[in-house]
Amino acid sequence: MPTLVDAVIVGAGFAGLRSLHTLRAIGLSAVVLEASDGVGGVWYHNQYPGARCDVESFDYSYRFSPELEQEWRWSERYATQPEILRYINHVADRFDLRRDIRLDTRVASARFNEDSSRWIVTAEDGRVWDAERLILAVGQLSTPKDTSYPGQDSFAGRIISSARWPKDHVDFAGKRVAIIGTGSSGVQMTPVIAAQAAQLTVFQRTANYSIPAANAPVSDEEDAAVKARYAERREAARNSPSGLGFVPDTRAAIDVPEDERNAAYEAAWHRLGFGFALTFKDILLNADSNATASAFIKRKIAEQVDDPAVLATLTPGDFPFGTRRPSVDSGYFQAFNRDNVRLVDISKTPIERFTADGIRTTAEDFAFDIVIYATGFDAFTGSLLKPEIVGRGGQTLREKWAAGPASFLGIGVHGFPNMFVIVGPGSPSLLSNVLLSSEEQIDWLAALFTHARDRGITEIEATETAERDWVAHVNERAEETLYLKTPSYYLGAEMPGKPRVFMPYSGGVRGYRRILERTAASGYEGFALRTAEQSAVA
Incomplete structure (x- = not known):
């Protein structure tokens, strides 16, 4: 029945x-x-190294219980996946x-x-x-994409999906690792794995914009200040365009003097993360205003990458900033300055197939111990x-x-x-x-x-x-x-x-x-x- x-x-x-x-x-x-x-949903499955929310922890949390707001202590401005999952489980237990x-x-x-x-x-x-x-x-x-390439079953190494990360510890030490995909998952895990693996190769189809996470520990003073005015913060978020709690500058970016505009972008670069796209009201509405934001971010990327050829590959094309969801990173671009990290542009040399030892592109064969699909979702x-x-x-x-x-x-x-x-x-x-x-x-x-x-x-x-x-x-x-x-x-x-x-x-x-x-x-x-x-x- x-x-x-x-x-x-x-x-x-x-x-x-x-x-x-x-x-x-x-x-x-x-x-x-x-x-x-x-x-936990997505936060239960996406346990890949470096997984972190792109909305501030104080805002990416439930508002229905003032008691919950006051008792939960976030450790970082942008929480990592383990901390978010602990929060979700705490809620499930606390409210039976x-x-x-x-x-x-x-x-x-x-x-x-x-x-x-x-x-x-x-x-x-x-x-x-x-x-x-x-x-x-x-x-x-x-729902992760069902991505696969010919010959995948013949690969002798380990294949992992970032969206269905295994529960056992994945040891990258001494390993040759591939990451396929440079969306949010690929961007977040690259610097973490680069610091552990013997070699890391990142396969990129489309270069995307990424903003620094601007993460930092939450001090006791900041925690107390937010909790003292939490209701006001929630209302500000509800009455903002994005739910991030701030209202963009109401001027068109193109109308703001260049020095003032760049100062606003500089401040946003170091604090707003995903909210950078809302520095001015028309960044996502006006092509000329968007071009000012896009140019600023490209200059910032150039400051972080040493090799001109790598920089050219990592620099986004002509599409407007924010029209693909921008990533938020913690050292992504700098990771490509490491001797053990390589970038492969598969828009120019596509992946043809897996081999027993690794991956074959139209240009060469690569040997890997671990291949990670960070290819996104349906x-x-x-x-x-x-x-x-x-x-x-x-x-x-x-x-x-x-x-x-x-x-x-x-x-x-x-x-x-x-x-x-x-x-x-x-x-x-x-x-x-x-x-x-x-x-x-x-x-x-x-x-x-x-x-x-x-x-x-x-x-x-x-x-x-x-x-x-x-x-x-x-x-x-x-x-x-x-x-x-x-x-x-x-x-x-x-x-x-x-x-x-x-x-x-x-x-x-x-x-x-x-x-x-x-x-x-x-x-x-x-x-x-x-x-x-x-x-x-x-």
């Missing part, structure tokens, strides 16, 4: 745990289904969340029952849950489309999204009543402090569920019109930016055959929250709210 619950939550990362805690608080029963054997989490439980299918307006969720091991609400909190960067939709999700009339979510994801507010999908997505496509998600954005959506959904319960509503479904209008609005806002000028995972360009549509909402955290508030104030216009009787004739 299926287990009856008010809500099934898929995913035990930050968003899944927050959803569970919040639904409990409004009196709903919920269960979290998690495919892994531990909580584990009793409603089912680990090692991979969802095989979720089917909407049109007779009961409920979801039947089936795990791969055959267990079944019957729930009024289905909440997908699966993350945006949680972003935004990869994890959402893994299980078979079947909505009204037998339509699957994969069929619905064949031409690209469509939703209302990035939360509800027409044809899939009572299904809700947390920080998925169509919401600020990866263009924001994603933890803040997830909490905004979860609190909003809790209010929607309470509204529905108080009125006898059993079915909540985005209308076709609202969904169509929201997709148009997402595209209109994207067209105001420079994002469309660069192939990236924002556009689905990271996967062959993936629809090339703009995935996140670029209207900002503050603007998006105001839309959520207006929608709630209107009685949730854009959603069809039906009683059981109305559902029967819908």
Whole structure:
């Protein structure tokens, strides 16, 4: 017999745990289904050397409990993966969340029952849950690309994925190591592995911009100062464009005198990390203003790399800064000054195959003991489309999204009543402090569920019109930016055959929250709210 619950939550990362805690608080029963054997989502799996958050620890943390805010002590301004995972586990224990989490439980299918307006969720091991609400909190960067090359099975060494890092200790001492990929994972692990390995070869397809992490220990004085005004800090973050807590200079970068502009960039370079892109309001909107930021960063890269040929390969091309998600590093560029580190440009000499000893490019053979794939993820939709999700009339979510994801507010999908997505496509998600954005959506959904319960509503479904209008609005806002000028995972360009549509909402955290508030104030216009009787004739 299926287990009856008010809500099934898929995913035990930050968003899944927050959803569970919040639904409990409004009196709903919920269960979290998690495919892994531990909580933490991306922070559970991405345990590669150097893994670190690009949002400040004080902001990349839950806001729902003032007591939690005061008692948890962050050690660094930008926390490493082990510290973030300790925090997540502390939250799971402190709020007694584990009793409603089912680990090692991979969802095989979720089917909407049109007779009961409920979801039947089936795990791969055959267990079944019957729930009024289905909440997908699966993350945006949680399905690694299935990257492989011919001959991979013949390689005598060890192959590791950065996104599924092994639990045993990986010893690089005396080893010849390859890293394929120079996104955030590759950038973060390169200097760490370079300091341990006998030889490190980095295979780069596209040079990207990277900003210093500006990390530092959190002093007792800084900790006390933040905690004394934590509520104000949270509100500043909620009312900022990015959720990072600061507002860009309201002037166009190109209009600011060069000396003053460079001084602002210099200050941002040493403090803002990922937030560098918001030094001025129009860096991601105006090509001329963006060019000033791009040129500054390229000068900074040049200051860190000794070899002119290596520098030429590491210097980003003509695409605007920030239109691919920039990395945040701790000594990445300087690592290529080491005698034991080599950079290979596979846009010029592609990888042909693995050999028994290593990797063959079109130019030469390389011998390795360890090869690391740091090749990224099937972003935004990869994890959402893994299980078979079947909505009204037998339509699957994969069929619905064949031409690209469509939703209302990035939360509800027409044809899939009572299904809700947390920080998925169509919401600020990866263009924001994603933890803040997830909490905004979860609190909003809790209010929607309470509204529905108080009125006898059993079915909540985005209308076709609202969904169509929201997709148009997402595209209109994207067209105001420079994002469309660069192939990236924002556009689905990271996967062959993936629809090339703009995935996140670029209207900002503050603007998006105001839309959520207006929608709630209107009685949730854009959603069809039906009683059981109305559902029967819908």
